[in-house]
Amino acid sequence: MNQADPSMFASQLESMIAxxxxxxEFVLGAFLSQALERINAINETPQxxxxxxx
Amino acid sequence: MKGNEEAAxxxxxxxxxxxxxxxxxxxxIFGEPAWxxxxxxxxxxxxxxxxxxxxxxxxxxxxxxxxxRWLKHLSAKKMVIGDGDGNLDDELxxxxxxxAAIESVLxxxxxxxxGIVSTAGFDNKSGRLDIR
Numbered sequence: 001m002n003q004a005d006p007s008m009f010a011s012q013l014e015s016m017i018a019x020x021x022x023x024x025e026f027v028l029g030a031f032l033s034q035a036l037e038r039i040n041a042i043n044e045t046p047q048x049x050x051x052x053x054x
Numbered sequence: 055m056k057g058n059e060e061a062a063x064x065x066x067x068x069x070x071x072x073x074x075x076x077x078x079x080x081x082x083i084f085g086e087p088a089w090x091x092x093x094x095x096x097x098x099x100x101x102x103x104x105x106x107x108x109x110x111x112x113x114x115x116x117x118x119x120x121x122x123r124w125l126k127h128l129s130a131k132k133m134v135i136g137d138g139d140g141n142l143d144d145e146l147x148x149x150x151x152x153x154a155a156i157e158s159v160l161x162x163x164x165x166x167x168x169g170i171v172s173t174a175g176f177d178n179k180s181g182r183l184d185i186r
Contacts, residue, residue: 026127026140030087033119 009039061160062100065093068163073113081115088124090114095134095146096156108142118142128152 013036020029069090076084091110098105111121126140133152136144148156 021123024130026123026130030120030123030127033117033123034085037117037120 006039006043010036010043013039058100058157060164061157062097064160064163065097065100065156069093069097069113076115085116087111087114087116087121088128090116091121091124091128091146092133092148092152092156095148096153096160098146099148099153104145106143106145107136107140111142 013032017029017032017036020026020032072084072090087110090113091107094110094113095105107121107125108118110116111118114121116124122140122142125134125136125142125146126138128134129136129138129140132149133155134146135149136146
């Protein structure tokens with residue numbers, strides 16, 4: 001799991017959110033969306049750091 | 055409780071407390087978007103002011119994608135009345151059941167504040183309120 005590409009987490013979460021929404025599981029969708037927001041924030045941080053050093 | 059006015063004051067106080075808590079600590083460690091939305095709609099109802107999920111999301115620093123799904127859930131549970139499709143800009147009101155539930159919770163909040171429950175329905179050992 002540690003070797004996984006973190007950018008894949010976002011797309012996996014998006015698929016899970018779509019699944020939850022399709023089944024009317026909006027509480028699950030809400031928690032997954034919250035997780036996606038956090039993952040996106042983490043994924044964006046290194047980009048900001050690298051661009052700041054250019 | 056003296057009607058909606060006092061209930062709205064308690065709801066406003068709870069919302070203020072929650073924002074104070076987030077400022078003092080960090081919004082990252084808290085979160086109950088559905089509760090925030092219900093309280094916001096309750097207060098807005100009492101004040102005759104419009105309320106949307108987008109306004110509630112901004113006030114509680116909840117991402118729109120998250121609040122939209124809580125709105126869909128609360129609509130499906132018939133707690134709030136909007137268009138039911140999770141539109142953040144839809145003007146919301148509480149349903150009768152939603153209003154009754156929130157008023158009940160606020161009444162209990164006032165009772166806890168006033169210490170009434172220490173003599174009735176409150177188990178000091180477990181710290182739980184027995185509501186029947």
